[in-house]
Amino acid sequence: MLTVLSVKDAKERILSAVTAQTHCTTVPLPDATERVLARSVAAQHDLPTFPRSTMDGYAVRAKDTFGASESMPALFDVAGEVMMGQAPPAAVAAGQALRIATGGMLPEGSDAVVMVEHTEDLGGATLAVNRAVAPGENTIARGEDIKAGETILPAGHILRPQDIGALAAMGQVMIDVAQKPRVAILSTGDELVMPDMEPKEGQIRDINSYLLSAWAQRCGAEPSRLGIIPDTAEELLNALQNTGDYDCVILSGGSSAGTRDHTASCIDQLGKPGVLFHGVSMRPGKPLIFGVVDGKPYFGLSGNPTSAMVGFLLFVRPLLLQMAGAVERNPVITARAERNLSSASGREDYIRAALYEQEGQLWARPILGQANLISTVVRGDALLRIPQNSEGIEAGDTVEVMLI
Amino acid sequence: MLTVLSVKDAKERILSAVTAQTHCTTVPLPDATERVLARSVAAQHDLPTFPRSTMDGYAVRAKDTFGASESMPALFDVAGEVMMGQAPPAAVAAGQALRIATGGMLPEGSDAVVMVEHTEDLGGATLAVNRAVAPGENTIARGEDIKAGETILPAGHILRPQDIGALAAMGQVMIDVAQKPRVAILSTGDELVMPDMEPKEGQIRDINSYLLSAWAQRCGAEPSRLGIIPDTAEELLNALQNTGDYDCVILSGGSSAGTRDHTASCIDQLGKPGVLFHGVSMRPGKPLIFGVVDGKPYFGLSGNPTSAMVGFLLFVRPLLLQMAGAVERNPVITARAERNLSSASGREDYIRAALYEQEGQLWARPILGQANLISTVVRGDALLRIPQNSEGIEAGDTVEVMLI
Structure with missing residues (x-):
């Protein structure tokens, strides 16, 4: 029973079939990069907490500078200096100025900073200001960067x-992040041997376990390679029954019809609802199996590495992100087809x-070669998408690209 | 002595002032993702090492199928089955077919695979083929993916x-990668306190140590936060003299003229040639200091986090990549200005x-606010570049963006 869905429908079915069960963990701030924030963070105080100077110069009342010019400078009494960190x-009274450096705390009474370049020290604590400043000029107001709450x-x-x-600025040094989804990765196929083995005639090395775990890691998941499973329903079922510790299971291999049937029937035997669909109208990666058992997602990807990778990027990746509660900000990138x-x-x-x-524009040069050659994704930087309702694209057309 | 360079000249001077001293380290394949390959890898054998079927069907001599059709099928003797991994x-002789699954090894004598969908099992090991196949059809030749050498x-x-x-496919399980450049990160400024401290009046928390080490990590470097250095030449010099274990030193802070002078003079005191330039005609991030002492690069970035980040992305990042011997494939991404x-x-x-x-095009909405607000880079996804010789851009113009 091969139900072939569109890419869009397949993705929707996958994402709606699995509920995010985000478990939270707390990590020190420097370890939080690339992690998914588990709860929203509100500012506990204004940033900055005090008005600051953005220039080296003198804190003054702006109105005391009005009308000042090179030929008619305004004179100020320098009443002291603001020390950094203090x-x-x-306070600044009428006609007074306080020396201040970039980042210094603006004194009470002052509302602007005159750049040192626009002043002249006349000696005896007298300062000539030869340019007017507007209220607020060369300052940052309290809370101008981030407001409390x-x-x-x-x-x-x-x-x-x-x-x-920004979290450091707010004094957040322990961060609640989503636990990384634990992903079991299995390769199936009697032809597979581990990469450190010398393949005999008819054998090939397992690529997908390594390719897919590297991608899973890049999506913020925690992959475990559970090895190569021989192509029998019994061994496969046995392997699947040992994935209880994982949040998601990715099988790859079984490119042939018989093996695909094993994968599907083993997922069905695990429990309900079992396989939800089998096949997506896309190339490469059409024979994709997706199932859910007791809320846990199971993917059966193609044995061909490029197809497995495309299936991963289109379907597994968004699900892993959803499972971690992640909201992606992934701009669509376009290029012109060569x-x-x-x-x-x-x-x-x-x-x-x-x-x-070329001339400030991004171009995409298609890489020749069958979809099942790993060299095509190694030589490529991107996947160029030809939409479902299109019969092709013409040279020069702007197309969506997915960076790989 | 403020020598202000263009962004391009500054980058060239930085990259030409430091020689890559790539030290190599060997890591297991799964740990090699995101690392920089230290030596080029050549294929030790063809991939695949044998011709393979890309379909489930029958391996035949293509010429035996010529002329076959639904109404006039070609008949074959099924001489056996190719088992996966064996x-x-x-061999296939004239008029013979061997059953084969996707990925199976093509037998001697055969040069094509007839898809199972285009055959009919007539019983008694007789097969009807109702469609002709061309030589090579539904197969991958030996070395078609990657050729030995x-x-x-x-x-x-x-x-x-x-x-x-691809490395797994070639049996490369231990990979020679470049050692990560070790980067010392120091923040200077009497106003700074650690993020876990409650700032007093005039104090702010150190943002840059955390921001810059996260960026350094993302560039494949190994950052060490050496803490907050008070704003005296003596303390700064002392701190710099303790960075012998690092390949690159990044100072940030000292936004005020006096402190900037400290930074420059301390780098000069460390040895020759010392400071190479001071100031880049860009915004934000103009007051950037770059020096080299005994072949080791020193950066003095602005104290303002956004300026420090832009300085890092434009200058430190390419240098860290060069130090690791990395060749980037970073496509230029463009968007239209709102x-x-x-x-x-x-x-x-x-x-x-x-x-x-919007309508398949990427647009960039500028974020208002002074360059010194960290919230602008938190709310932003990109830096939109206005080139040096431009006096601005118009709504709808296509501009280069750097994803952040």
Whole structure:
């Protein structure tokens, strides 16, 4: 029973079949990069907590500078200096100035900073200001960066270096992040041997366990390679029954019809609801199996590494992110196709392509070779998408690309 | 002595001032993802090592099928079956077929595979083939994916999941990668306190140590946070003299003129040649200091986190990659600007922007707020570049963006 879904429908069915069961763990701030924020973080105080100077100069009352010019400078009494990291020694009264450095705390009474370049020290604590400043000029107001109570980062955000910076600013040194989904990765096939083995005639090395665990890691999951499973229903069922510790199971292999049937029937034997669909109208990666048993997702990807990789990127990746509660901010990137590409209508194609820049534009050069060659994804930087309702694209067309 | 360089000149001077001193280390294949390949890897054998079927069906001599059709099928003797992972039991002679599954080893004598869908089992080991196949059809030739001796991955390549797969295919289980550059990160400033401290009036928490070490990590370097250094030449010099174990030193802070002078003079006191330039015509991040002492690079970045980050991305990042011998494949990504943006000619501007998609195109919405607000890079996904010779861009213009 081969139910072939569109890519869009398949993705929707996968994402709606599995509930996020985010377990939270607390990590020190420096370890939180690339992790998924488990709860939204609100600012506990204004940032900055005090008005600051953004220039080296003098804190003044702006109105005392109005009308000042080179030929008619305004004169000020320098009443002291704001030391970095300290409260100002005094407030600023009319006609007074306090020396201040970039980042210094603006004194009471002052509302602007005159850049040192626009002043002249006349000696005897007298300062000539030869340019007027507007209120607020060369300062940051209290809370201008972040206001107390404001959500800095929402739950589900994947923490980037600058987010780590913002959390440091707020004194958040222990961060609640989602636990990494634990992913079991199994390769099936009597032809497979471990990469450190010398394959005999008819044998090939297991690529997918390594390829898929590297991708799982890149998606923020914690992969475990459970090895190579011989192509019998018994061995496969036995292996699947030993994946209780994992949140998601990825099988690959079984490219042949018989083995695909093993995979599907073993998932069904594990429990309910079992296999939800089998086959997606895409190339490469059509023979994709997806099932759910007791809320846990099972993927049966193609044995062919490129197909397995495309299946992973289109379906496993979004699910792993959803399982961690992650909300992705992944902008769609487009490039212009270097040449015509044909495609069957009703099928989504993912063409391996090398990207290059020409006159400020991004171009995609399709890489020739069958979809089952791993060299095409090694030489490529991107997958070029030909939508389902298209019969191909013409040279120069702008197309969506997925960076790999 | 403020020598202000263009972004391009500054980058060139930095990259030409430091020689890559790549030390190599060997790691197990699964740990090699994101690492920089230290030597190029050539294929030790063809991939696949034998011709394979890409379909479930029958291995035949293509010419025996010529002329076959639904109404006039070609008849074959089924002489056996190719088992997965084994050499074929026999060669294929004229009029013979061997059953074969996807990935099976093509028998001697055969040069094509007829899909099972185009055959009919007539019983008694007789097979009707109702469609002709061309030589090579539904097969992969030996070496079609990768040829023995071919360079699979060049030295300096940053290993992606698919590269890990290709290395597994070749039986490379221990990989020579570049050692991660060790980066010392120091924050200077009397106003700084550690993030777990409650700042007093005039104090702020150290953001940059955390922001910059997260970025360094993302560039494949090994950062060490050496803490907060008070704003005296003596303490700074002392701290710098204790960075002997590191390959690169990043200072940040000292936004004020006096402190910037400390940084520059301390680097000069360490040895020759000392500070190479001071200031880059860009915004944010203009007051950038770069020096080299005994071949080791020293950066003095702004104290302001956003400026420090832009300085890191434009200058430190390419140098760290070069130090690891890494060759980046970073396609230029462009987006259309949502609104007019002005810029001073002679200066490169990096505007924080949020990216979004509209009708298949990527747009960049500039984020308002001074360059010194960390919230602008937290809310942004990208830096939008306004080139040096431009006085601004107009709404709808296509501009280069750097994803952050």
